[in-house]
Amino acid sequence: MNTCKVMAKDTVRTQRYVQKFYQMRTQLQAVGLRIQTLRSNQQMADAMRGATRAMGMMNHGVNLPQIQRIMNEVERESTTMVMKEEMMSDAVDDELEDEDAESNTILKQVLDEIGVDLLQQHGALKSNVR
Helix, strand or coil: CHHHHHHHHHHHHHHHHHHHHHHHHHHHHHHHHHHHHHHHHHHHHHHHHHHHHHHHHHHHHCCHHHHHHHHHHHHHHHHHHHHHHHHHHHHHHHHHHHHHHHHHHHHHHHHHHHCCCHHHHHHHHHHHHC
């Protein structure tokens, strides 16, 4: 009977140890996850530090007054180009109007020479249509 009692106590202790090992494993996993989180945070901090340095170097390298002068020059040249484009468009439109007037004059002269009066034919067409 003593042997059975000793074995029963040993079984209870073994079950408790198994339970404690499971708890320790769970705690170790939690510690592992915390370490992994800390590593990720450290890598993020390093990356942000690098990005901050890069942005600082870019800000140091950028000459804001020079960029402003360039932008003003681009705007001025763009305005000049728009004005020249409008002048060219007006000149082409004037030429087209002159050509239209000249072609109408020539057409009228030709029709007068062959004896066709557009107004008479136009009136005759209207009366035929009605």
